[in-house]
Amino acid sequence: MIRYHPSIELLTEYSSGSLSLAKAVAVSAHLEHCKECRTQAHKLELVGAELFSDPAIPTSDQQLNQLKTNLLSKITNGEIESSFDKYGQAAPSVRMSKLQSGRPLSSESKYQIPKSLRQLIPSFYDDLKWMSLSPAVKIATLSNEKDGTQVALTRIKAGAFIPSHTHTGDEFTLVLEGAFSDESGVYKKGDFISRDARHKHKPVVTKDAECICLTVTEAPIEFTGWFTRLLNPILRKHHPSTS
Secondary structure, X not given: OOOEOOOHHHHHHHHHOOOOXXXXXXXXXXXXXOHHHHHHHHHHHHHHHHHHOOOOOOOOOOHHHHHHHHHHHHHHOOOOOOOEOOOOEEOOOOOOOOOOOOOOOEOOEOOOOOHHHOOOOOOOHHHOOOEEEEOOEEEEEEEEOOOOOEEEEEEEOOOOEOOOEEEOOXXXXXXXXXXXXXXXXXXXXXXXXXXXXXXXXXXXXOOOOOEEEEEEEOOOEXXXXXXXXXXXXXXXXXXXXXX
């Protein structure tokens, strides 16, 4: 069951077309897993289309900002019902769907790749160029955007962990395979997790399977341990916001 979702603000930006490409890829991949968010996004798109047809809305650069404001206003006023709380977690009564579409399984890979990621991952996870941070943790960069945002995959062995770290910018994580936990909860396939500079955590992968996550970061993470801090210059070197 999917418990963690993009915030309603993020879904509104996605539905209005104002979300950056990197973040939109992550949200789109989550929508492939989550029926509730697909329904929510569809509602927002319908309302957005209605607002776009309103001649009172300016056709200048302010149009998208005005659309987002109007959409959020309708949500606040109860005209659009949100299934999620302010932290993006589903209300207890919400029923989640099973995994929908993805790349069919084959002898080359036991994993399904979301359709929205196929331009970034044309073949299989194993074929990507992985950079090892440790014997248990690998990272593969998928895209570096002009605004400094990076889209990447993180692959962690079963039972392993990413050392304690903070965030120097917004980070969005989508669990593609496996599961992990931190101080705030347990995250499984399809869960969408948002973190920012306020958060410090130590993700630990479950012992039954490796974990593969899609990450969208506005800035590199910073390890806080006395030894792992030595990795921070490497992370900064490979992140477009600091390179």
